[in-house]
Amino acid sequence: MFASFCRRRLLRLRRIPSAAGTNPSRPNPSDAFLSHGYSSSALAGGTVSEPCPATISYLVSCGLSPAAAATHKLRIRSTDKADAVRVLFRGYGFTDADITEIVRRVSLILTLDPDRILRPKLDFFATLGIKPRKLATTPLLLTRSLDKHLVPCIQFLRGILGTDGDLCYAITRTPRALMADLEKNMLPAVDALRRLGLPEKSISKLLTLEMGVLMVSTDRISQVFEDVKALGLDVTDTGFLYSFRALLCLSRETWLRKVALYRSFGVSEAELHMAFKTQPTILLFSDENIEKKLRFFLDELKLQQSELMAKPVLLASSLEKTIIPRCAVLSVLTREGMIDPNIKFVSALLGSAKIFSKRFVLRYAHDVPDVVKAYEGKITFEGFRDRDALVSQKQ
Template sequence: MFASFCRRRLLLHIRKISGGGGTNPLQSIPGAIHLAHTSSLTAVSSAPNSELCPATVSYLISCGLSPAAAATAATTQKTRILSTDKADDVRALLRDYGFTDADIVRTLRRAAKLLTADPERVLRPKLAFFASLGFEPRKLAHSPSLLGRSLDKHLVPSIQFLRDTIGTDDQLRVAFHRKPRALTADLDNNMRPAVEALRRGGLAEAAISKLLVIDLGVLMLSPDRISKIFEDLKEIGACTADSRFVYCFDAMCAVKRETWLRKLSLYTSFGLSEGEVFNAFKTQPRILNLADENIEKKVRFLLDELKLGIHDIMSRPVILCYSLDKCILPRCAVLSVLMREGKIQRDVKLPQALLGNSRVFSTKYVFKHADKVPDVVKAYEGKIKFEGFGCNR
C-alpha cells in the first residue's frame, strides 16, 4: 500500500513539473521517470536491497536537497517518510534550536532518517543537551548521526569523560567544533583506550588535554597506531616534555608512515640532511601535511625567484605554510614597489620581511607608505602582480 502511495505522489510531482514547462529535477534520479509508465517501483543500483520511495525523494527535494542527493539519502539510508507532518515537526524543531536552512540540508544529506524520529521524545532532549554545552548547530550538522545516539548510554557519559579529560567546557566546546565526528567514537572501545595509550606514551595530563583540544580525532585512533606515532617521534628526537610535541603528534596522526617517508625524501631532494628536515618539522609540524606539489612549488619559488638558500628557508619553515598566491606573492609585490620607490633598502632580508601575520606586515609595509606610494595598496590587493625583483635586489 505504501509503495502505491509513494508511486502516486511521484506521478503527481512529475506531472506538476512537466505542466510548468521547466526542466524536471527528477531526471537525474535513477528510475524515477520510468515510474510514470510502469506500475512498480524501480530499484536503485547503489542500494540493491532498497526501493526508491518517490514520496520520500520528493519531500527531501522540497527540503532543499538536489534530486541526486535526495535519491541517495532515501536509498542508502533506507529512509521512508510515512508522515510529512512529523517530518515538518522535525525541521521546525531544528530551526528552533538554531539550525539554518543550509544546516538542515547538510543534516539531511547525512542523516535523512532523523525526519522519521519523534521530535519531542527523541530529538528535543538531545538538542537541548548540546545547546546547554554551547555546541553550534552548524557543527552538529556536520555530524548529525549524533542526534541518533542514545543520550543516556552514549552522549552524556562520553561528554562527562571528555570534560574530565580535557578540563573545561570552553575547551571541550573548541575541541568539538574542530572535529564533531570524534564524539561518535565509542567510549569504552575507542575513547578510553586512546587516552590510556597517550598516558603510556608519556604525555602528561595537561598535554593530553591540549592535544585533544587541537584534534579530538585522536580518540578515534587505535592504541597500536598511537604507540607507533610515539615511536616515530622518538626516533627523530621529539621529546614529550617539549610544548611543541602535541603539534608534532597531531601532524603525524594525519599521515601514514609511507607518506612521512615520502615527504622526508622530497625535502632531502632539495639538498637538506634528514636532521635538518627533522628539526624543521619539530619547529613547524605542519610542513608534513602540505601536499607534495605545494611543497615543490613553494620551495622552487623561494629558491629560484627570491634566491633564498634552502637552509635559510628551512631555518624558518613556517614560510612554507603561507599561501603562495594569497600571501607570499602579494607581499613580494609590495616589497618590490617599495624598493623601486626607494622606501626600503634593496638588500632587505626577505625571510624576516615576508614572515609575520597580516596585521604586522600591512602596518609596517602598506599603511605606513600608502599616502606617498599608493601602488603598495594595489600590490597588496593583488592588482599589481609580482614579476621579480630584477635589478632592485
C-alpha cells in the first residue's frame, strides 16, 4: 500500500508541475504586500527606484545592517513619524529586537500614521491576546484593513473555532494565515473540507493545529485528502488530521525524497507506513535532522531499526534537548551501578520530562549529583560502557 501511495504522489507530481519544489500553503510575501498592503498612492510616495542614503542611515539606527538597509527601496520623508511609529510599538510591549524584525520585513511600516492606522490594529490584536513577538514575525498583518479584512476574518474564524482561547492559539501558531482573503481563500477552503466529509469538530481542531490550510487551494486540499485516505486512514481516525497536516506541508518531491532517505537506512515501506500513521511529524524534519537522528539511534545506541520505527515518538523528539540529556543521565546511573544495565532502555527514554526527572534525576540527585549535571547538559554523553547489554532489550 505504501509503495502504491508513493507512486500515486509521483504521478500527481508529473501532472501538476506547479507543485514541484513549492509549498502551496506559503504565499509570496511580496505578492501579498503589493496586493493587500498599501494603496497605490501610498506606495508611490514611499518607494524609490534607488536606495536613499538618509533612509539607509535611519534603517541602520533601527538595527538593520548597512547591507540589509540598502536593499530597501524606501524613502522616509518624515523621521518624526518614523520615530513615533517606533515609540508606539514600544508602548505596546514590542522589544527593540521585535521592532528591528518588523522594519527588516516591512520597512514601509515606518511611513504609516501611528495613531490613525497602526494603533487601532494593535489594540485589536491585543484584545485577542496575540503577543507582540508574533506580530513582529508577520508585520504585514498591520497593513491590512481593520474593518474590511481583519475583523471579518476573525468573526469567521471565531464561528468555527468557538472560543477566543482556541482562536488566539490558532493565530499564534500560524499568524500569516490571517493574510488569506476571506472570500477567495478561507471560505472555499472550509467548504472543501466539509464537502470531503470532515466533521465540524475536526475542522475546528485542524484549523487550531494548522490554520495555514486556509491559504491552500481547494484542489490541493482534495488531493491531500485522497492521499491520507490512501494510507488507510478514515476521517474518524485519531491520526487523520495529523497526517493531513503533515502531507499538506510537504510537496510531493519532498515527500518522496524523505521516504528514500528512510529507505537508505534499511527501513522497510511497511515500517515507515506504520510509523508515519502513528507519528506523522517524522517526515516534517529536515533531511539533515532525520539523518542525524537515525545515525544516533541506529549507530550510537545500536537500536534495531524495527525497534526504533515501532516507537516513532523517539524520532519526533529533540536529540539535543531530550534524547541526549536522558542518555547522559542513564549512562551516569549505570556507571555508578544505581540502575540495572538491563533496563528497558527505550521505555526509559519515552514519557514526559516530569516523569523522567522524577524517576531518574530527582530520585538519585542526592547520592549521585552528576545526574543533575548530565540532565542539564553539563556532562557530555559519550555512549554506554556496556551498551550492548543496555540496548538489546526488546520492549
